[in-house]
Amino acid sequence: MRYILRRLGFYLIAFWAAITLDFFLPRLLPGDPAATIVGSGGQLDPQQLQAVKEALGLSDQPLILQYFTFLTHAIRGDFGISYSNFPAPVFSVILTGLWWTLLLGGCSVIFSFLIGNLIGIFGSWRRGGAVDSFVPPLLVLVGAFPPFFLGLCALYLLGFQLRWFPTRHAYEDTLTPGFDLAFFGSVIQHMLLPSLVLVLAHLGGWALGMRNTMVGILAEDYITMAEAKGLTQNRIMYRYAARNAMLPSITAFGITLGFVLSGQLLIEQIFSYPGLGFLLISAVQKLDYPLMQGLFLMITLAVLVANFIVDIIYTRLDPRVRAG
Amino acid sequence: MLEVRDLRVEYLSQKGPVRAVDGVSFSIAPGEVLGLAGESGSGKSTIAHALLRVLRPPAIITGGEVYFKGKDVLALAEHELEDFRWQDISMVFQSAMNSLNPVMRIGDQIADVLVRHKKLSKRAAWQRAGELLDVVNIDKKRLDAYPHELSGGMRQRAVIAIALALEPPLMIMDEPTTALDVVVQKEIMQQIEELKEKMRFSILFITHDMSLMVEFSNRIAIMYAGEIVELAGAREVFENPLHPYTKGLINSFPPLTGPKRKMTGIPGAPPNMAEPPKGCRFHPRCTMCQPVEGERRPKLQEVLPGHWLAYHEGIPGVNVKGQAVKNLNPPGLVF
Numbered sequence: 001m002r003y004i005l006r007r008l009g010f011y012l013i014a015f016w017a018a019i020t021l022d023f024f025l026p027r028l029l030p031g032d033p034a035a036t037i038v039g040s041g042g043q044l045d046p047q048q049l050q051a052v053k054e055a056l057g058l059s060d061q062p063l064i065l066q067y068f069t070f071l072t073h074a075i076r077g078d079f080g081i082s083y084s085n086f087p088a089p090v091f092s093v094i095l096t097g098l099w100w101t102l103l104l105g106g107c108s109v110i111f112s113f114l115i116g117n118l119i120g121i122f123g124s125w126r127r128g129g130a131v132d133s134f135v136p137p138l139l140v141l142v143g144a145f146p147p148f149f150l151g152l153c154a155l156y157l158l159g160f161q162l163r164w165f166p167t168r169h170a171y172e173d174t175l176t177p178g179f180d181l182a183f184f185g186s187v188i189q190h191m192l193l194p195s196l197v198l199v200l201a202h203l204g205g206w207a208l209g210m211r212n213t214m215v216g217i218l219a220e221d222y223i224t225m226a227e228a229k230g231l232t233q234n235r236i237m238y239r240y241a242a243r244n245a246m247l248p249s250i251t252a253f254g255i256t257l258g259f260v261l262s263g264q265l266l267i268e269q270i271f272s273y274p275g276l277g278f279l280l281i282s283a284v285q286k287l288d289y290p291l292m293q294g295l296f297l298m299i300t301l302a303v304l305v306a307n308f309i310v311d312i313i314y315t316r317l318d319p320r321v322r323a324g
Numbered sequence: 325m326l327e328v329r330d331l332r333v334e335y336l337s338q339k340g341p342v343r344a345v346d347g348v349s350f351s352i353a354p355g356e357v358l359g360l361a362g363e364s365g366s367g368k369s370t371i372a373h374a375l376l377r378v379l380r381p382p383a384i385i386t387g388g389e390v391y392f393k394g395k396d397v398l399a400l401a402e403h404e405l406e407d408f409r410w411q412d413i414s415m416v417f418q419s420a421m422n423s424l425n426p427v428m429r430i431g432d433q434i435a436d437v438l439v440r441h442k443k444l445s446k447r448a449a450w451q452r453a454g455e456l457l458d459v460v461n462i463d464k465k466r467l468d469a470y471p472h473e474l475s476g477g478m479r480q481r482a483v484i485a486i487a488l489a490l491e492p493p494l495m496i497m498d499e500p501t502t503a504l505d506v507v508v509q510k511e512i513m514q515q516i517e518e519l520k521e522k523m524r525f526s527i528l529f530i531t532h533d534m535s536l537m538v539e540f541s542n543r544i545a546i547m548y549a550g551e552i553v554e555l556a557g558a559r560e561v562f563e564n565p566l567h568p569y570t571k572g573l574i575n576s577f578p579p580l581t582g583p584k585r586k587m588t589g590i591p592g593a594p595p596n597m598a599e600p601p602k603g604c605r606f607h608p609r610c611t612m613c614q615p616v617e618g619e620r621r622p623k624l625q626e627v628l629p630g631h632w633l634a635y636h637e638g639i640p641g642v643n644v645k646g647q648a649v650k651n652l653n654p655p656g657l658v659f
Contacts, residue, residue, distance in 0.1 A: 222423050225415070230406045230409035230411065231406070243428075244427055318426075319426075
């Protein structure tokens, strides 16, 4: 419990540092957001410009005062108004993308983690066998291509040429979101191709990592002893070998889970998937500071929360951490 | 009870097979402690692993027979093997420190044997696990502990508790106390001794600590380069060692009692087992080596009642039982 609290303290400090960076970074970008909103061609008198600035929550206060305002608002989840989606508040704009990103990213990370680790476990168990010799190298080869390249290939071949999968958006444009089968089916159908790409891109890493840890673990004395105890192969493989070998994977899982929000920027762009990555790219293009800030903070928060959850899980899985 | 005949184990390597155990034969009677001594790499642990058939590739059993209570161990199918292991022969491993699963409670690690073999419910198995910890003088509360929460001596005792769980007729102890300090070592050995008296199991005791071995074993087999070179009663080996290697081994340990003497050790290093010396494997290091015709391997023969020795030939009469042999040796024997 003390351990968890200590970790929590650490994450709170990290979160504060993230908010601070998040405030200053966009202000280092060149360009005037108010001018962008109104458009480059338009003529604006000072009062109008001032009115726009007020509407957007921009002020010419000293930076340090702006920072404290930002800090107190950020903690309440208030990032102001999104310039490019005026007058929607940033928070609700983020919410529209958040669920799609979590759905796509969460599913693909979990599936690649599970499948990759199982391949690693079976491969190392039958070391030198068919699974072990061919699958990991093949997956590593696939994973060596940048995900956006795989995404483009998949989109072109499976989407445009073969027409097996829909090529854009999270669901059929003609449907209205609701709790019905047609909608869910459409969501899954649209998710398949981008998540296939994401899974393929990361499978090799998981499989190889798990395999290598397993090979090390299988040489441990407690595995020989488990075997001498006459335990069944399944029990030795899961309770003794994989149970120990999964510990490093769990750490990596937490990190990957945290990067779900930012890790699929280009994939969302390629498949016009309305997630956070899609939002972030359009926010940067439109100099939408509040949205950018909100998204950056969201990404940081996701990394921190995911790591905190993994810390908690880890203490459940590895008794040696609990004591420390 | 256990009958090992001409056991051969090879490690397959890129340079060709390495014979780690080359034609070893011995037997263990009910209630007996057989000590297996020899340098590191002489094949002691390999024999232990071969008896339970837990050798890892590239090690494979290439020949010989192992009978346990009439059962042909080397012919058992995988599922029969799972039943045979621990039920008939259990084992305390060389590094008991590392033979416990770090992420499982001690109780679970004892209980899973009972659940697997005795088909006990989890509850009953934990109950029994608590009794077993009692037997090895560990507080029952420690069932909930993880291995890293126990001291080295306690971990070793916990491993012994696991080995006792099914009350097997034979227990293999592969250097059970090597990693422990002398005081704890003594405690554990005494405990094993008491348990053995109480539960009447046999032990195959493996160590390179000769003084510990002579105290503890009924008979001792001395191994060199994958072969048994001498096999006799524990006292006999110490008082009347016949093989030059046995002598060297005994001379490398200070005597527990009696006058101080200079320890001599054995010159040279153990042979490369990929290309063992031809003929007698000990000959490059032997101080008593005499030329023999051809490059014959010495044979294990009974020279005195119950005293077996690997040698080439002796002067006539050396096989005659009796005191005379002691006087005839060493000049009478050709190694």
